[in-house]
Amino acid sequence: MSRPRSDQRRTGILDAATRVIASRGLGAAATAAIAKEAGVSNGSLFLYFESKSTLLNELYVQLKAEVGDAAMADMPDQGSTRDLVRHMWKRWLRWATSNPEKRRTLAQLEVTDEISLESHELVRDGQRLMSELIERSRAGGPMKDEPVSFVLLVVGAIADTTMDVMIRDPDGADARSDAAFEAMWRVLAG
Amino acid sequence: MSRPRSDQRRTGILDAATRVIASRGLGAAATAAIAKEAGVSNGSLFLYFESKSTLLNELYVQLKAEVGDAAMADMPDQGSTRDLVRHMWKRWLRWATSNPEKRRTLAQLEVTDEISLESHELVRDGQRLMSELIERSRAGGPMKDEPVSFVLLVVGAIADTTMDVMIRDPDGADARSDAAFEAMWRVLAG
Amino acid sequence: MSRPRSDQRRTGILDAATRVIASRGLGAAATAAIAKEAGVSNGSLFLYFESKSTLLNELYVQLKAEVGDAAMADMPDQGSTRDLVRHMWKRWLRWATSNPEKRRTLAQLEVTDEISLESHELVRDGQRLMSELIERSRAGGPMKDEPVSFVLLVVGAIADTTMDVMIRDPDGADARSDAAFEAMWRVLAG
Amino acid sequence: MSRPRSDQRRTGILDAATRVIASRGLGAAATAAIAKEAGVSNGSLFLYFESKSTLLNELYVQLKAEVGDAAMADMPDQGSTRDLVRHMWKRWLRWATSNPEKRRTLAQLEVTDEISLESHELVRDGQRLMSELIERSRAGGPMKDEPVSFVLLVVGAIADTTMDVMIRDPDGADARSDAAFEAMWRVLAG
DNA sequence: TATGAATGAGGTTTCATTCAT
DNA sequence: AATGAATGAAACCTCATTCAT
Secondary structure, three states, rough: OOOOOOOHHHHHHHHHHHHHHHHEEEEEEEEEEEEEHHOOOOOHHHHOOOOOOHHEEEEEEEHHHHHHHOOOOOOOOOOOHHHHHHHHHHHHHHHHOOOOHHHHHHHHHHHOOOOOHHEEEEEEHHHHHHHHHHHHHHHHHHOOOOHHHHHHHHHHHHHHHHHHHHHHOOHHHHHHHHHHHHHHHHHHOO | OOOOOOOOHHHHHHHHHHHHHHOOOOOHHHHHHHHHHHOOOOOOOOHHOHHHHHHHHHHHHHHHHHHHHHHOOOOOOOOOOOHHHHHHHHHHHHHHHHHHHHHHHHHHHOOOOOHHHHHHHHHHHHOOHHHHHHHHHOOOOOOOOOHHHHHHHHHHHHHHHHHHHHOOHHHHHHHHHHHHHHHHHHHHHO | OOOOOOOHHHHHHHHHHHHHHHHHOHOOOOHHHHHHHHHOOOOOHHOOOOHHHHHHOOOOOOHHHHHHHHHOOOOOOOOOHHHHHHEEEEEEHHHHHHHHHHHHHHHHHHHOOOHHHHHHHHHHHOHHHHHHHHHHOOOOOOOOOOOOOHHHHHHHHHHHHHHHHHOOOOHHHHHHHHHHHHHHHHHHHH | OOOOOOOHHHHHHHHHHHHHHHHOOHHHOOOHHHHHHOOOOHHHHHHHOOOHHHHHHHHHHHHHHHHHHHHHHOOOOOOOHHHHHHHOOOOOOOHHHHHHHHHHHHHHHOOOOOOOOHHHHHHHHHOOOHHHHHHHHHHOOOOOEEEEEEHHHHHHHHHHHHHHHHHHOOOHHHHHHHHHHHHHHHHHHO
């Protein structure tokens, strides 16, 4: 019938947005700049995304899902809880250091009020696997009586901080990662 | 030209900016809105601050200093390191829960690329006292060989997360604060 | 290239345009909206009409012809001039009240500068029958020495106003119609 | 204190809008075009008018008031009703022929759905004087039992049509005006 | 010094029209 | 012939900053 709407193009726009936000900041991420970076006309962007706001929200949800998937990928089906958490930790940080732009972009989106409550909920739903692992790990730790959501936020904050530092100074990345894991593990398991 | 004298006005503008950013978000913080909130004319704002960017940078540095001062105020000159850190922790979180708008604003400014490298350095300098306390505390912990700056960032991230959750749900504030302190202390002192 | 054949589609698009303009106003009548309302693809519209302007012009001419035809239909071949004019008047207004959307759309098109001089001339040509009737009627009236085109415009203006009021308040329609006919007749025949 | 907001500028913008709409049509009356025509910056327009819509509404109300004022100006305090109506008619048409652009613009604004109900009501209120004169005149005529608002609309329609024809062909203006007055008078007084 | 009017670049979004399928 | 994705030129409006008063 006609040229089919292309998933590649959609993805291309999201990728372009990631790059623009990472390099120039959210404040300078004009739709025109994103479209240009994606090699797409100004109007096409609005064919694939209803508004700039939906674009940002979808990008946020997708990136969050990507981190979550990366962290839980290839999870062994046996081993001590500590080993499982360590696996998660490694994958998590590896994703960040391999995708510094996505990490930077995510950090910016995390605080905007452009991101709707609904998107935040979608993200929470997608983190069920991580939540469950955290839940199991904290049994004997200092946060055993706190809401899981809070524990997850704290662990996430430590991870994010570690990522940022690792990205900024790749030489010390391994040392940072290991030390932070030990620290984080104590937060959970005491 | 020369610095205008009314410090009251300067402060008024900074306070207004805090309120506007906290309530409406950084994206909607037009200079006109800030001026209006401050009860000052549009143009006056630029007599006190060279540009919007300067204003935001000064606000950031000032708020960061305020948190630091609050955290280290009334520090007893003796007591175990743990007690000192506990003191810091309590003051720190109390400041945040007493100043939710400032906390919210700070969270927004933290990620903008509007904040210059210089401002970030200024902030680091102002945190010397905290740094030293952290330095002393971590001696036997899992992060004993990491750069202090990194440790400080991790501790700060835990604190910020705790603050945000406490502000969002004041009922559980005390439980959150205590549990997070124990967790944080393990990060430091193992 | 050559005229596409499906007259049904052509008509469907014109009808859709009528509906869209009547309900949403000429300013909101995007070609995409018209195509959608017609159940036809975006691009097809331009197979049937060279441009939006052509579409509007054709719609205008067609609607005007329709009113004219309706007004002169079933005209008896004898009777006093007054009876003939009365017949015309009745049919004219009946068409309008039976086709409020077409009437509304026509009112909008009447003033746009989108309508070309040529279209206006086409319309005038199509109103020859009405013109002749008016011509005969005004013999003894106050406008007996004016250009027929002017008289026709005046009569049309009275009719349009009456229609609009009738459509807006159907209860008083008959009273309006009768009174306005008497008034109009005096304009013609004094 | 500062440069005062200038009524001249406000008026200048309204005048510019009138000119642009009259010459290029409402569809081509971009705010940028209006601003340029007014010799004012793009942004200034929005300092004087909240939105394009308010600008158009104010223009409409103002022009309508102007016509009404013009029509009722210098009304003698005695004389037959017919003389008074004739006075109104003359002034009314004179205004239109002296202000062809305003007349054209008004014709365009009259049908837009950009004009709010409130504006239409404002206009109606401003036409009380005319209404009263019409009311008195129609006592023995064919429309004596119709709503005044309807009669006013009909008279207005005749006037508008006459104006348009007069403007288009100034040579026959006087003949048109006189004939149309006689016709209109019969509508009222039979 | 203080005011707020003035500026114009830039932002998001719409839409008539073209073109690949 | 038919589709609907693609285009890019506007359109309206905001806002940091300057400038007349």
